[in-house]
Amino acid sequence: MNRYSKLSMLAIAVAAATMGVSAQAQDKVLNLYSARHYQTDEVMYDTFTRTTGIKINRVDADDAGIVARLRAEGAASPADVILLVDAARLAVADSQGLFQPIKSAKLDAAIPANLRAAATPDGVTWTGFSTRARVIVYDPARVKAEDVATYEQLADPKLKGMVCTRSGSHPYNLSLFATVVERLGDQKGEAWLKGVVDNMARAPKGGDTDQIKGVASGECAVAVTNTYYVARLIKSDKAEDQAVMNKVRVSFPNQGTSGTHVNIAGAAVAKYAKNRDNAIQFMEFLSSPFAQDYFANGNNEFPAVKGLKIDNPAISKMGGDNFKAETVPLGVVAKNMTKVQQMMDRVGYK
Structure with missing residues (x-):
């Protein structure tokens, strides 16, 4: 072998080695687009990297920003995993072809089927990893507990002029309404939405915390909110927040029937x-239990994992330790979103 041949062979060997190092480095990377912005998640990510050697590169944005970025990047997107908050948002992104189905025996065993997208022969496109309940907050001085024991009662004329909500089109409400329609059917579901509108104390506005404060101030007597907003006020060291919680009570609806509506924060493979x-x-x-x-x-x-309980005093204080959760599949509910939005337009739910 002459000198040039030896140099050629060396060049090929170096190139191969370099490609191998690049491939190995590629194997140790995960690009995460996340709509979750909680400091506690940092420990979770760091632990994943320490135990697997896989470095996480994270892009933080809100749900809409992440979806817009994925659409703009197209096939050039570096994203590997997408974390979004709310089944409606996951369903919208899924309908736009932004996820791919995966098969995992571990996930199938750990996460209930109703907290995942509907399975196909190719697998599941998104999976829930935490849940939150959508509960009713009420003023016990104006409303009896038995009058807000179900979502259906939000349309009862007995609550005329008492109900506050945020926008009906917000994903938190849209997911709840789509679930109720799934249970009641289209005709009864639309009539229920009309009844809720008729019972409004004022036009929908603000966020969930505003609804809780609206009940405490007397602006309304009944409101709907996610449990974590209640927990934040319970944990707050501000006197005004404690004053709010002293004036309201929490109802986990439909405990005697279908169970309380739950939504998810979930993830998908891009x-x-x-x-x-x-x-x-x-x-x-x-x-995993740790995560x-x-x-x-x-x-x-x-x-979200079957049978796993997390100790949280604020959740316990509001009565959320052992509530009955509904089992309507969120993947099925997601398919109702457009139909329910049209119903809300017809009944004047802003």
């Missing part, structure tokens, strides 16, 4: 994920 195996490994890690503790308690939520 359609064009370059590190697919790492993405699935991360998804499976999120279902579930951080994933749920980071926002005063509940774990």
